[in-house]
Amino acid sequence: MSKTATSKSPDKPRRKFSLGRFLMKTAVLCAGLGVAVALLVGLALALAWPNLPELHAMTDYRPRVPLRVYTADNVLIGEFGEERRNVLRIDEIPDVMKSAVLAAEDDNFYHHGGIDWRGVARAGLTNMLSMSKSQGASTITMQVARNFYLSSDKTYSRKFYELLLTFKIEANLTKDQILELYMNQIYLGHRSYGFAAAARTYFGKPLSEITTAEAAMLAGIPKAPSRINPIANLARATTRQHYVLNRMRQLGYITEAEYQTAMAQPIELRSMQGSRSGGYAVHGEYVAELARQLLFDIYQDDLYGRGLNVYTTVTSQEQEQAYRALRNGVLDYTRRSRYPGPEAQLDLPEGLEDNATAFDEFLDGVIEQYPDSDDLLTGVVLSASPTEIRVARNAAEIHTITDKKTLAIVARALSSTAKPEEQLRRGSVVHLHKNGDGWEVINMPAVQAAFVALSPDDGAIRAMVGGFDFDRGKFNRVTQAWRQPGSVFKPFIYAAALERGLTPGTQVSDQPFTLTAAQTGSRPWNPKNYGGGYEDMLTMRTGLYKSKNMVSIRILQAITPAYAQEYIARFGFDPARHPAVLPMALGAGAVTPLQLASAYSVFANGGYRVEPYLIQRVTDSEGKILMRANPAVAGDVQARVIDPRTAYVMDDLLRGVATSGTAARARAALHRNDVGGKTGTTNESHDAWFAGYTPHLTGIAWMGFDNPRSLGSRETGGGVAMPIWVSFMSQALKGKPESRLSKPDGLIFENGDIYFAEFPPGQSIASVGLPTPDTLGEFLMNLPTAEGEAIPIHADTNQPSMSNDELGQLLNRLERNN
CATH class of the missing domain: 1.10.3810.10 (Biosynthetic peptidoglycan transglycosylase-like)
Known part of the structure; x- marks a missing residue:
């Protein structure tokens, strides 16, 4: 038997690694990816590029630009818009x-x-x-x-x-x-x-x-x-x-x-x-807000994005001076008043000031809750005693007050017997004010004030401050506060009397009188002079110089309240706000400071009524003029409202008041002979006024509480309002030459007195005395009603804006350009 031989089949030869082939494949892959990416990018570009927005918004850039308000000398004072x-x-x-x-x-x-x-x-x-x-x-x-x-x-x-x-x-x-x-x-x-x-x-x-x-x-x-x-x-x-x-x-x-x-x-x-x-560099908040109100009725909400520029009539220097004068006047009054205690009492842990970060965070929260008011700065008391107060603004700013005069302002609050809510102690929230070289603790004023300056030449508002702090309330007391004018209203009664035959030399009884309830048919009326002093017979001139109430009442009784009510309308007053009763002689009606400024300008410019206006022009964002003021000016025949002789004599009388009367301190402070003016203080000192002017500048200052109450038994227009006026005028008139009204025809000057030609000496009214039995009936008819002798008209601090009629009066000189 033979063996069958088996043989192993030979191994297949291994393919050798080829770097070239690898690189080629990688390159093909990358190329494919690149083509794919390029195709995707190209597709994206083809789809996205046509959908990209046009660049008109950039090449023709027109953003929403706010409304801007400027002074007459191009200083920005306000912006309105989102x-x-x-x-x-x-x-x-x-x-x-x-x-x-x-x-x-x-x-x-x-x-x-x-x-x-x-x-x-x-x-x-x-x-x-x-x-x-x-x-x-x-x-x-x-x-x-x-x-x-x-x-x-x-x-x-x-x-x-x-x-x-x-x-x-x-x-x-x-x-x-x-x-x-x-x-x-x-x-x-x-x-x-x-x-x-x-x-x-x-x-x-x-x-x-x-x-x-x-x-x-x-x-x-x-x-x-x-x-x-x-x-x-x-x-x-x-x-x-x-x-x-x-x-x-x-x-x-x-x-x-x-x-x-x-x-x-x-x-x-x-x-x-x-x-x-x-x-802003200039405190024109009330001006800017009023300009916005005036234009809103025209442009509505479109006003805030069109980029309109509003150029007002106020000048930056005078506006800032008016602001400072008013603030200083209010603070001066506040220092004299009773310190009411701190703004709040906080728990300030001992040693907190040693941790600067934590202390600053604490103080930041306090200042946010109790904000500063311009130069009134919020701080927290670290320690307080009758001889020293330490107040912190932040960890790095701590002020120590030791001046006796300064501490006297808050002495009651430093007493150990002070009420807990009025006492200054660690944790008290207070306001600091830099007064000269040192600091003082002073409360946020409760009192208010207003100031307006007007050009008697054309009615342009040159300066306007409607309150102490715009951020604490936009209520503009210059245009919205209807207050009793008191004695600053008397010159308009005197002007009416001049055209009825009275002269500056007419003798008027200053004796008091009382009418019983049986005579009035309601309740007794017993008007008094300020201070309680009475004299026998005074000239009308002296009665105005001394601001005698009895003299003014008898003058009004002589010319009749009904005639006076009709006459004062020439100055721009609303007769409905001045009922035809005898207390009109004492300023028992109601006016606004702006209205009063316009009225006094009639005396300043020789008898012409010029309507106040605030807006000089309005332009679009490109500078094209859309609206421009076209005011009536003093000298226009159509603007004359009183006899030039009346204006001349009243100017003479009011300059006398500023020389020898209740306003004498105004002339003394300014060292000018062309200043006329009148003080005013209402019943129980609810309102304090000063109205004054030169031939080219009228100014009105007012002080009072929004909800009327007494400023104090010793506070008067000459004491609280006049200093505001003087402070403003001292800067506004600096370097300005004096001027006087021209003497008109038809006046007779004899023995230091002035007469109208139709009322020469011997034919003018020589005297005005006590009511006689023949005139008592008419006198009684002009007495106030049972509601009382004063007509209480309070400021409505909730009023959001001027009425349409009042807005229209300020806009009526502004014309659109076609």
């Missing part, structure tokens, strides 16, 4: 601001094509590692694209559209155009859009005046406008500011010396300076 914005051209933006923005946001802006590829790669890697989309690498162009057209959602689709739009913007706009759009459009917190608006919001100044330190702080805000703005969080904003300054130094935008100077500069925010009303 967005604060001030559009600037690129060449109007300071270099330091542009440098700060480039350092903070995109230092390679002028060299890339819209995308910073290194930044994109860095952000992409960071997002992959963190499995999120939290990191971005937005250039300025990308931010412009997003701000104009896209949302801020961090999605890949939105990012794709952003990239495409970025390329489109770069292809159609220059770099300067893109940067200009960014600088004007970016949101920077507190309703501020653009760096010009932010400069005013945070620092209260135009962008052209900011420092390097301030520019760096603004440039740091876009990263997180709500959290890194200096009002919301100064510490975070400062940290970001330091980063920007360091980048500016590294990039060579600023020198080492400039860097050190900027790092050392303290940041003074508008809010730190005590102003909560806009940070």
Whole structure:
């Protein structure tokens, strides 16, 4: 038997590894992927590019610009609109601001094509590692694209559209155009859009005046406008500011010396300076608000986005002087009044001030709850005794008060016997005021005041302050508060008497009288002179100089209240608010300060009634005039309302009041001979007035409580209102030459007296005495009704705006341009 042999089949040869083939396959694969990606990108571009928005919003940039209100000398005093914005051209933006923005946001802006590829790669890697989309690498162009057209959602689709739009913007706009759009459009917190608006919001100044330190702080805000703005969080904003300054130094935008100077500069925010009303250079809040009211009826809600510019008649210097004069007058009165105690009493733990951070947080909350009022700054008492008060504004600002005169203002509250709610002690919330070289504790005034200055030449309002603090209430007492005028109304009764044959030399009885209830048919009436003194017979001139009530009553009785009621309408008074009864002689009706200013201007300008007006012109955002005032002026025949002789004699009388009468301190303070004026104090000192003028400027000052109550038994118009008027006029009239009314025809001057030609000596009324039995019946008919001798008309502090009729009176000189 033979063996069968089996043999192993040979192995197949192994294919050797070929690097070339591998590379070829890889290349083919990559090429295929590249083609696929290119096709996908091309398809995406083909679908997305036609849907990209047009760039009209950028090439024809017209953002919603707020209504802006200016003084006559072009100083901004107010803005109204949802967005604060001030559009600037690129060449109007300071270099330091542009440098700060480039350092903070995109230092390679002028060299890339819209995308910073290194930044994109860095952000992409960071997002992959963190499995999120939290990191971005937005250039300025990308931010412009997003701000104009896209949302801020961090999605890949939105990012794709952003990239495409970025390329489109770069292809159609220059770099300067893109940067200009960014600088004007970016949101920077507190309703501020653009760096010009932010400069005013945070620092209260135009962008052209900011420092390097301030520019760096603004440039740091876009990263997180709500959290890194200096009002919301100064510490975070400062940290970001330091980063920007360091980048500016590294990039060579600023020198080492400039860097050190900027790092050392303290940041003074508008809010730190005590102003909560806009940070404007001039306090014209009441002016701006009234201008807004006047135009709202014309433009409605469209008023706030058209970029209208309103130029008012007030001048910046006079407006600011009026504001300061009123504030100082109110504070002077407040110092004389009883200190009511602190704003609040808080629990201030011992030693809290040793922890600066915790203490500052505590004080920030207090100031937010009890805000500053311009130069009245909120603070918390650390310790208080009859010889020393320590008050903190923040951990680094603690004021110690030891001056005896200053401590006397709050002496009652420092007594150990003071009521708990009135006592000053640790934790008391108070207001500080810088008075001269030192500080004082003073309460937030409860009293109010108003001041208005008017040009008698054409009625232009030169200055207007409607209250102590606009932020605590927009009620404008110049235009809305109807108050009893008291003795400032007497000149209008005297003017009516001149045209009925009385003269400045007419003798009038100053003796008191009482009418019984049986005589009046209601209740007794017993008018009195202020101070209780009486004389026998006085000339009408002397009666006005001394503001004698009995003289005024008898003059009104002589000419009849019905005639006087009709006559006063010539000055712009509403007869319905001045019932034809004898208390009209004492100013028992109702007027507004603006109405009174217009009325006194008739004496100042020689007998012409000029309607007050506030708006000089209105322009659109391009400067085209839409409306312009066309006021009647003194000298127009149609504007004459009283005999020029009456105006001349009344001017003579009122200048006498300012020389020898109750207003003598006004002339003495101003050292002028062309000043006329009259004080006024109503019953129980509810209202205190001073009305005064020169031939080219009329001013009215008022002080009182919104809910009428006594200012104090010793407080008068000469004591509280006149100082406001004098303070304003001392600056407004500085350097102005004196002037006088021209002497009109038809007057006779004899023995120091003045007569109308038709009422010469011997034919004019020589005297006015006590009522005789023949005139008693008429006299009784003119007595007040059973409701009382005064006509109580109180200020309505809830009134939101002027009535349509009153608005119309201020608008009636404003004409539209066709």
